[in-house]
Amino acid sequence: MDIGGEHQIPAAREAVWRALNDADILRRAIPGCEELEKISDTEFNARITAKIGPVKARFKARIQLEDMDPPASYTLTGEGQGGVAGFAKGAAKVRLLDQGEGASVLKYEAEMRVGGKIAQVGSRLVRGAARKTAAGFFANFVAILGESAYGKP
Amino acid sequence: MYDFNYHRPASATDAAAARKAAADGVYLAGGMTLLPTLKQRLARNSDVVDLAAAGLAGIGRDGGTITIGAMSTHDSVATSSEVQSAIPALAALAGGIGDPQVRNRGTIGGSIANADPAADYPAAVLGLNATVHTDRRDIKAGDFFTGMFETALDDGELITKVTFPVPAAAAYAKFANLASRYAIVGVMAAKTGDGIRVAVTGAAGNAFRATAMEQALAGDFSAAALDGISVDADYNSDIHASAEYRRHLVGVMAKRAVGEIA
Numbered sequence: 001m002d003i004g005g006e007h008q009i010p011a012a013r014e015a016v017w018r019a020l021n022d023a024d025i026l027r028r029a030i031p032g033c034e035e036l037e038k039i040s041d042t043e044f045n046a047r048i049t050a051k052i053g054p055v056k057a058r059f060k061a062r063i064q065l066e067d068m069d070p071p072a073s074y075t076l077t078g079e080g081q082g083g084v085a086g087f088a089k090g091a092a093k094v095r096l097l098d099q100g101e102g103a104s105v106l107k108y109e110a111e112m113r114v115g116g117k118i119a120q121v122g123s124r125l126v127r128g129a130a131r132k133t134a135a136g137f138f139a140n141f142v143a144i145l146g147e148s149a150y151g152k153p
Numbered sequence: 154m155y156d157f158n159y160h161r162p163a164s165a166t167d168a169a170a171a172r173k174a175a176a177d178g179v180y181l182a183g184g185m186t187l188l189p190t191l192k193q194r195l196a197r198n199s200d201v202v203d204l205a206a207a208g209l210a211g212i213g214r215d216g217g218t219i220t221i222g223a224m225s226t227h228d229s230v231a232t233s234s235e236v237q238s239a240i241p242a243l244a245a246l247a248g249g250i251g252d253p254q255v256r257n258r259g260t261i262g263g264s265i266a267n268a269d270p271a272a273d274y275p276a277a278v279l280g281l282n283a284t285v286h287t288d289r290r291d292i293k294a295g296d297f298f299t300g301m302f303e304t305a306l307d308d309g310e311l312i313t314k315v316t317f318p319v320p321a322a323a324a325y326a327k328f329a330n331l332a333s334r335y336a337i338v339g340v341m342a343a344k345t346g347d348g349i350r351v352a353v354t355g356a357a358g359n360a361f362r363a364t365a366m367e368q369a370l371a372g373d374f375s376a377a378a379l380d381g382i383s384v385d386a387d388y389n390s391d392i393h394a395s396a397e398y399r400r401h402l403v404g405v406m407a408k409r410a411v412g413e414i415a
Contacts, residue, residue, distance in 0.1 A: 053267060053302035054179065054187050055195040084194045117193055124391040128270065128301045128358050131387075 003131050004109040007138045011145045013098040016106065017071030020094070025144055031136040042068065048080065052129045057085035057118060072096055086116020090130075110134070154192050158200040165313055168207045169288050172309045175200030180311060182224060182263025185255055209262065209313055214239055217319045217346075223262025223312040227251070230261060242323035242341065243281065246273050249327065251334050262312040265297070268304045268359060270389060271335035275360035276325065280341030280352030283317045301358035320345040324413035326406040327355070330393055337394050338402035342370075342410035349374065351407055356399045357386045366407055375415045376408040 009016050019025045023044060027036035035047040042065040050057050059080035067075040072095065079089040090112030097105040114126050122129075158175070162168040172178045178200040181187055190196045209224035214235045221230060230236055231248035250256055250264075250273050264274040265285065278285065278294045285292040288311045297305050306312070320343045327339030336355035340363075343350045349370045354360040363384045370378055384403050388396035 053269065054190045056197070057195060117195060121189070121193060121195070124271070124389075124393060125301070127391060128389055132301055132358065 002109070002111045003127065003134060005107075005134060005138070007106045007142065008099075009104050009106055009142055009145060010102065011104065012102045013096050013104040014071050016096055016104050016145065019141070019145055020074075020096075021065070025141070028144055029137050029140040031133050031140070042066070046080075050082070050129070050133075052122065052125055055085075055118070055122065057082040059085075059088065067093075082116070082118065084117060086114060086118040086120075088112060088114045088118075106138070108134070155194060155197045157191075157198055160200060160202045161206050162202065162204075163206050163208070165207050165209060165288055165311055168202050168204055169309065169311050171200065171202045172311070175202070178202055178309075180204055180266070182266070183226065183255075183259040185251070185259040185263065186267050186269065187263075204262075204311075210260075212236060214319075219243070219317045219319060220314055221261055221317070222314050224260050225262075227256040227259050227261070227264075228253070231256065239319045240281065240317060240323060242325045242343070243277055243317065246277050246325040246339075246341070249273065249325075249329070249334065255334075261315055265315070266304065266306060266312055268298055268300075268302050269335075270301050270358050270360075271330075271337070271355045273325075273327065273336055273339055273354060276336070276339045276341040276352045276354035277317070278315065278352075279354075279360050279362060280325075280343050280350050281317045281320055281323060282343075282345050282347050282350060283315050285312055286314045286316065287312050295362075298359040298361075303359070318346060322414045324410040326409035326413070328402050328406055338399055338406050340403065340406040340410050342407060342414060344374070344414065351410075353384070353386070353403055353407075356388055356403055358389070361386060363403065363407065370411065374411065376412040379404060379408050379411065 023036050023038040027033050032049040037045045044063040046061040048059045059082045061078050061080035063078045065074050075093050077091040081087050092108050092110035095107045160171040162171050176199040179198040181201050181203045209222045211222040212233045213220050219239050227247040227250045231244050237244045264272050283294050285297050292305050323343035325341045327336045338356050339354045341352045349367045351363040351366040365382050388399045390396040
């Protein structure tokens with residue numbers, strides 16, 4: 001399953017890049033993220049609660065940043081274990097384009113897979129849920145950038 | 154299934170109180186989605202508040218309005234003589250949900266509170282310009298469905314009934330998944346006091362109105378008026394149908410529904 005998108009961000013590319021590597025901003029932006037712990041500059045451990053309708057599953061996730069090319073792109077890979085609910089894993093190629101005048105465009109292409117019960121009972125919903133989660137992340141991310149010092153030149 | 158505290162309140166007020174007192178409570182209507190979820194251990198609610206005895210079932214007509222209690226089963230709507238005579242399209246829609254087991258357990262309130270993207274009732278609520286009544290307020294159809302499994306309902310807010318203004322004419326056409334009878338795409342077309350309405354379910358994250366079709370039908374209410382209109386939406390794509398196929402089906406189902414009326 002592949003999803004992708006493009007978002008206008010009213011902040012300079014360097015500021016967006018710093019924010020994309022900031023554990024606190026990521027924690028606030030990732031929908032359902034309860035905890036995000038920075039292990040190293042490129043590794044995070046997270047606890048995320050995913051909610052789709054009546055289904056509520058807690059995932060323990062490991063997130064890694066690879067192919068770092070600051071401030072232009074990186075690849076984010078993640079793997080989450082949800083206990084009886086199943087697992088999810090995926091990778092997202094994230095690119096930042098400088099639009100000048102303190103504005104940038106973020107593009108991402110992601111592929112993800114889910115397995116276990118959550119895939120068995122909810123296969124028709126997984127893509128919609130993934131897209132909703134991605135949209136929620138970017139909406140939160142843009143909002144946080146707007147209110148924090150990151151957005152200022 | 155994990156353990157939970159079971160409540161069976163005798164009124165909507167008691168139900169809301171039980172739900173409010175619970176750490177992580179959930180209302181149980183017909184249980185057609187909630188019970189499989191609990192059995193699979195995909196949810197772990199501390200308390201389940203069963204609405205079966207809360208006095209929320211019942212169907213009535215008051216002039217130009219059909220009122221359906223939240224706990225009315227699909228079968229009771231499908232077989233109601235009042236619904237059949239006032240809004241036959243609504244009775245037919247209810248009669249086409251799931252299988253007999255689902256129709257005898259599942260409820261209108263449960264269906265719209267759950268807001269499954271492939272459920273039939275959202276097309277009726279939106280297409281017939283219904284009002285959703287809760288224990289706190291009245292919510293217009295256009296404000297109710299906000300996303301995939303998401304509604305305007307606040308935490309703990311309880312649907313008590315749904316009121317449908319009787320339309321001049323209405324028809325529902327759906328392309329059903331043959332196993333579940335869920336709508337891969339379903340379209341409700343109606344001539345209402347509020348103008349022509351065309352509502353689509355199954356196609357995107359939540360039910361929506363096809364305004365381009367409504368405008369075309371306002372000038373010429375015929376299936377031919379829909380020729381060449383492609384409805385833009387954030388279409389679902391899954392193992393049952395691609396986004397392109399769903400887009401195509403919206404046109405086909407809308408023409409069938411309009412053709413039934415015109």
